[in-house]
Amino acid sequence: MSSPTTAVVGTGIVGIATAYYLAKQHGQGNITLVDRSQPMTFTSAQSGENYRNWWSHPTMVDFTNRSIALLEEIARDSGNRINMTRRGYALATRESDIDTLVAELRKGFGDKVDALLRFHTGGSASTYYPFEKPDWEGVPDGVDIVQNQDLIRSRFPSFDHAIRSIIHVRRGGDISGQQLGMYMLEYLREAGASRVIGEVKSIAAGNGFRVEVSTTDGVKQLQADRIVNAAGPFAGKIAAMLGVDLPLQNVLQQKISFEDSAGAVPRAQPFSIDLDPQLIDWTDEERAMLRQDADAAWMAEKMPGSIHCRPDGGDGGKWIKLGWAFNNTPSEARWEPAFDDNFPDIVLRGASRLTPALKTYYGRLPRGMHHYGGYYTMTKENWPLIGPMGPEGAFMNCALSGYGTMSACAAGELCAAWIANAPRPAYADGFSMARYANAQMMASLLDTDKGVL
């Protein structure tokens, strides 16, 4: 008997990974991947491609640990075609008292925490594992908490000298999301999966699913036993076609990347985050002018922390990426989002606080600078939605917010297990709609740091 047919809506990294694990772990390669465009061209093309196992909730730690283990497996099997590095996440603050931050680490790592935290306050640097090489194998798990000022100055020479503490999360780094998607698509092609380019306009349930797809050759009807909603920012619209209302919102986030010809950011620097809130570095006149403009006044006031910076394009490259997910106002998803022209200047000035050498680009960002972005599609508690969705045979894999590249493997594996009705990990129910029936759990999730970066 041939395996049941599955239509996956969306060939971003989440839809691709779902199909990949359905074929690879359950032998069900009878899959049609539907997307209005080429694979990996919408949100998944805008990702910063960073990964970490640092979260304030043990369930998210388990989920991302599983995903990173699967990424490592692919890196190993493919001769590291996905360009996995492991320099970690360096969280920097000017505070010496970091008890609150350490308490958050304890919440996330739970019982294992004591084996995972290494404090470097004294004179010795010998136990602080180097990060200068991009190697991903052999690097310890856990977190180095560096408060020895000489060690900070010598290992992070480009950082603001007021930095007093660095929390260096070691199971973190970056990958090539595009290569990951291509690797999985090649496997799927071999496994017999097919692709249709066209926009899904309607879905009718009953005796499987009838999917109406608008293509350049006219309207096509697809029939499948099961359907997977992996439509990223449009997952709410796909769910609505089946009469399901998903608690989703889209929040636009932006980034810039440019050639760092001045060498302001050392090539071996980990993904670095300035945790401290700040007043953006405007001149007094600029700040006064901003305050007079009702639409721009917010830029003159205190901004949240978590601005990030990393080298891009490998050790031999010159580009850097800067991002700051300060927007928290949801908006309607659009195929061509409009970006704020002020963002490049805001993020550059913000990032210059941690890396003062970036000030050299004030007023003269290179012409080839790339200003881009996309939506964090998220639930209010910032947990994903993975599992059954309304009518029998319909599934969802969405709301992967700002962590969908790093968690795509575990999300794909979990959704595939739901589809194949196979054993599922302990985090399965919490990521399904079942969590909304648990008022206590929801209250505690809404009260926990949501890990939006």
Ligand SMILES: Cc1cc2nc3c(=O)[nH]c(=O)nc-3n(C[C@H](O)[C@H](O)[C@H](O)COP(=O)(O)OP(=O)(O)OC[C@H]3O[C@@H](n4cnc5c(N)ncnc54)[C@H](O)[C@@H]3O)c2cc1C
């Ligand atoms: C600026 C930014 C930085 C990020 N940085 C990171 C990071 O560093 N690390 C990390 O892990 N994650 C990061 N993310 C998050 C990550 O990029 C996303 O979570 C992930 O790409 C979501 O993948 P997806 O497949 O769900 O969505 P998408 O990539 O958007 O794919 C959905 C697909 O569905 C298709 N589709 C939708 N509706 C229809 C329809 N009606 N018919 C046909 N096709 C349809 C779309 O064309 C699209 O191709 C970042 C996101 C942004 C925006």
